[in-house]
Amino acid sequence: MVDSTSKKVIVTGGAGYVGSHAALELMRAGHQVTVIDTLERGSAAVIDRLRSQGTIEFIHGDCGDPSILPSALEGMDAVMHFAAYAKIDESVKFPELYEKNNVEVTHQLLESAIDQGVASFMLSSTCAVYGSPSDTTRPVTEESPLSAANPYGQSKIRAENILRTAAEEGRIATGVLRYFNVLGSDEQGVLKEPIEEPRLVSACIQSALGNRETLTVYGTDYDTPDGTAIRDFVHVTDIAGAHLAFMDSIRRGPMRIYNVGCGHGISVRSIIRAVEKAAGHEIPVIEGDPRKGDISAIWADNSRIRSELGWEPRYQDINRMVATSWQAATTD
Ligand SMILES: NC(=O)c1ccc[n+]([C@@H]2O[C@H](COP(=O)([O-])OP(=O)(O)OC[C@H]3O[C@@H](n4cnc5c(N)ncnc54)[C@H](O)[C@@H]3O)[C@@H](O)[C@H]2O)c1
Numbered sequence: 001m002v003d004s005t006s007k008k009v010i011v012t013g014g015a016g017y018v019g020s021h022a023a024l025e026l027m028r029a030g031h032q033v034t035v036i037d038t039l040e041r042g043s044a045a046v047i048d049r050l051r052s053q054g055t056i057e058f059i060h061g062d063c064g065d066p067s068i069l070p071s072a073l074e075g076m077d078a079v080m081h082f083a084a085y086a087k088i089d090e091s092v093k094f095p096e097l098y099e100k101n102n103v104e105v106t107h108q109l110l111e112s113a114i115d116q117g118v119a120s121f122m123l124s125s126t127c128a129v130y131g132s133p134s135d136t137t138r139p140v141t142e143e144s145p146l147s148a149a150n151p152y153g154q155s156k157i158r159a160e161n162i163l164r165t166a167a168e169e170g171r172i173a174t175g176v177l178r179y180f181n182v183l184g185s186d187e188q189g190v191l192k193e194p195i196e197e198p199r200l201v202s203a204c205i206q207s208a209l210g211n212r213e214t215l216t217v218y219g220t221d222y223d224t225p226d227g228t229a230i231r232d233f234v235h236v237t238d239i240a241g242a243h244l245a246f247m248d249s250i251r252r253g254p255m256r257i258y259n260v261g262c263g264h265g266i267s268v269r270s271i272i273r274a275v276e277k278a279a280g281h282e283i284p285v286i287e288g289d290p291r292k293g294d295i296s297a298i299w300a301d302n303s304r305i306r307s308e309l310g311w312e313p314r315y316q317d318i319n320r321m322v323a324t325s326w327q328a329a330t331t332d
Contacts, residue, residue: 009078010035010073010113010118011035015043016042016082018182018236019042021236023050026240032055032057034058036072038061038062050190070115077119077120078250080122080247085098120172121163125160126152127181127259128152128153129148130145130146130147142258142301167255168255176257177246180231181233182233182236183199183233184237185327187324189327201322205329208276215286218290228267229267229297231268231299232265232298233261234260242311246258261299262315263313264299271318271322274322277322
């Protein structure tokens, strides 16, 4: 029997990293999940892993395709829109792909959701929208200036603006979650964190597994306690939890925006040490120059999501977060 608090939720990009973890937590909370994914960057194996945990609908298709959206969205309570392209380097080379998939697809999906009377629409955004905050604007709040330095971040700003307009016009409840650096894997081992580079944790794990000879640390002379860059790392299951908490409270009115980060900075060197600890041996490191456009430090002010949604990151300790990445990389 379906619980009366159970919601019907569309999860776009649910065969990818963050979307699949959200789909899993939704299933565990008793919601009815329909994933839409092209499988271009996710995998059918992820859908199989989700299916091993209960019932899930899967639509293999593009979430901007108007020929599948009306039937997919009919009777749904909420849309969680994870599907996007999310590689900064790629966005610099092919900005038009990012405009199409991150902006136009979002617009089409939102309009279809409104047409079908879906109550709420939540968008995955990113701290890349803040660009390079100065020393005086760290930690970044949701009101910090937006100045994305690449087409990926710019595409998310435009997608956010589309949602904001729809909320201002009173057509649907919309909200944005701006994630900081996501890592980790489902602790129960149902899902895996992809260990593809250029993500730092992935590169560290590949090095620790012996799949690459050395790890280059880009920038060791920043004005930070250990000279390496500082970022805010947040566990993927905590991101999923933020989505569930948001879905319960989202209402029509002005669009709501939340930073989703742990609220403190962690250095690149601390991540390397955490992977070394999980692996039980050292990783050979080469010190390189900072990459063009890299910033020394950014971390979130997460007080809004804590106070308004009662969300608290369950994973605060970087060793515990990385242990879940390592477990996923070294077990079936
Ligand atoms: N992973 C991070 O560190 C991070 C940080 C900040 C924000 N985000 C955002 O979170 C979201 C998910 O990121 P991820 O890391 O899970 O990426 P991912 O590439 O692992 O997953 C994205 C999924 O969306 C699917 N997809 C892409 N375009 C589609 C379309 N038009 N229709 C249907 N499916 C489509 C892909 O096949 C893939 O399965 C993205 O919106 C991203 O911008 C991620």
